[in-house]
Amino acid sequence: MxxxxxxxxxxxxxxxxxxxxxxxxxxxxxxxxxxxxxxxxxxxxxxxxxxxxxxxxxxxxxxxxxxxxxxxxxxxxxxxxxxxxxxxxxxxxxxxxxxxxxxxxxxxxxxxxxxxxxxxxxxxxxxxxxxxxxxxxxxxxxxxxxxxxxxxxxxxxxxxxxxxxxxxxxxxxxxxxxxxxxxxxxxxxxxxxxxxxxxDIFIGFDDNIFNNLVTYPNPVSDILNIESTVRMDNYQIFNVAGQLVSVGELEEQFLQVSNLSEGLYFLKLSNVSGSRTIKFVKR
CATH class of the missing domain: 2.60.120.260 (Galactose-binding domain-like)
Incomplete structure (x- = not known):
């Protein structure tokens, strides 16, 4: 939850x-x-x-x-x-x-x-x-x-x-x-x-556009789905040490995370209006 x-x-x-x-x-x-x-x-x-x-x-x-x-x-x-x-x-x-x-x-x-x-x-x-x-x-x-x-x-x-x-x-x-x-x-x-x-998450001048941003499942083993009422353009994934482990353009409404080691991660999604970070667990 x-x-x-x-x-x-x-x-x-x-x-x-x-x-x-x-x-x-x-x-x-x-x-x-x-x-x-x-x-x-x-x-x-x-x-x-x-x-x-x-x-x-x-x-x-x-x-x-x-x-x-x-x-x-x-x-x-x-x-x-x-x-x-x-x-x-x-x-x-x-x-x-x-x-x-x-x-x-x-x-x-x-x-x-x-x-x-x-x-x-x-x-x-x-x-x-x-x-x-x-x-x-x-x-x-x-x-x-x-x-x-x-x-x-x-x-x-x-x-x-x-x-x-x-x-x-x-x-x-x-x-x-x-x-x-x-x-x-x-x-x-x-x-x-x-x-x-x-x-260091600053979610932009219009916070309401991120209210319906959802990722699932959590924990995840392979495919992390991303649902949002607005398009998210880019993503970054950080491990608990703050190291950037994956970055790129969000071409689909999901990310393949099967290559990540088990543990806690932070997914930062962004567009021209700002950004939002969501925690997820890889198992």
Missing amino acids: KNIILLAAAVCVAFSANAQISTPQISDFEDGTVQGWTNGAASPNQPTNIPTGGPLGADDNFLEEISAGGSGAGSKLVIQNDDSDWTGDYLGAGVGLFSADVKNGGTEDLFLRVALQGGSDNTRMYTDNSFTLPASQTTWTSFDLVVDNSANWTIVSGASTVEQVLQDVSQIRILSSQSGGFNGDAVAGVLHIDNITAD
């Missing part, structure tokens, strides 16, 4: 020489570590790398985050990252898409949001929209956060603007909060998450 939430970040072409993040930035956890994702030094329930059972099944690593509920350290479901790979100038790097694969490993519904800290005074903000991950969602699902304006971010504290935060991010968070916030809600929850991705 694919769920798409149109969110908000700021459109800006400013470039910063201090930008640290680059796209695509992916945490896939295949190295057996948590890749910089923590939930604060005081928490007794630090995220854990689970070596099997991810979206690709056996031997696919993923991250498990457990929160205890109640009060005190470890009560809230939050993971955060302030490593250089995930901080810096999001606007200069062209970040336009945030995505992840998730499932609920507990008994409580989760309400996932992205929060950022940045700017000269460490202003904190979170996305107004949330992605509901019910307790019944015990299989992997994915969501995309397409960022194209500043209307849906709420600033919690600090004097920096949304644009200033995005130009100088010092921490990114993924958290569960039903009403919104930077610290998340106290909940006895379990989040399974994988392939956390920030990518």
Whole structure:
């Protein structure tokens, strides 16, 4: 199941020489570590790398985050990252898409949001929209956060603007909060998450033309079908390391992907109006 939430970040072409993040930035956890994702030094329930059972099944690593509920350290479901790979100038790097694969490993519904800290005074903000991950969602699902304006971010504290935060991010968070916030809600929850991705997807001035773009099946073994109400002219396929593995003109409404190795890929489709990226799994 694919769920798409149109969110908000700021459109800006400013470039910063201090930008640290680059796209695509992916945490896939295949190295057996948590890749910089923590939930604060005081928490007794630090995220854990689970070596099997991810979206690709056996031997696919993923991250498990457990929160205890109640009060005190470890009560809230939050993971955060302030490593250089995930901080810096999001606007200069062209970040336009945030995505992840998730499932609920507990008994409580989760309400996932992205929060950022940045700017000269460490202003904190979170996305107004949330992605509901019910307790019944015990299989992997994915969501995309397409960022194209500043209307849906709420600033919690600090004097920096949304644009200033995005130009100088010092921490990114993924958290569960039903009403919104930077610290998340106290909940006895379990989040399974994988392939956390920030990518440089800007989908053009008329986003509506891409609303009916669909690819299937997913996972795919040979033929990836592409359905769209508008013609897509070109394609690029990237692996999880951000390497371009295939590129060309889209002459038919399908792509032959049987030559790809098994794994997660990003298909970028484009025309004169803009571009759109869709994740797919090759099996």
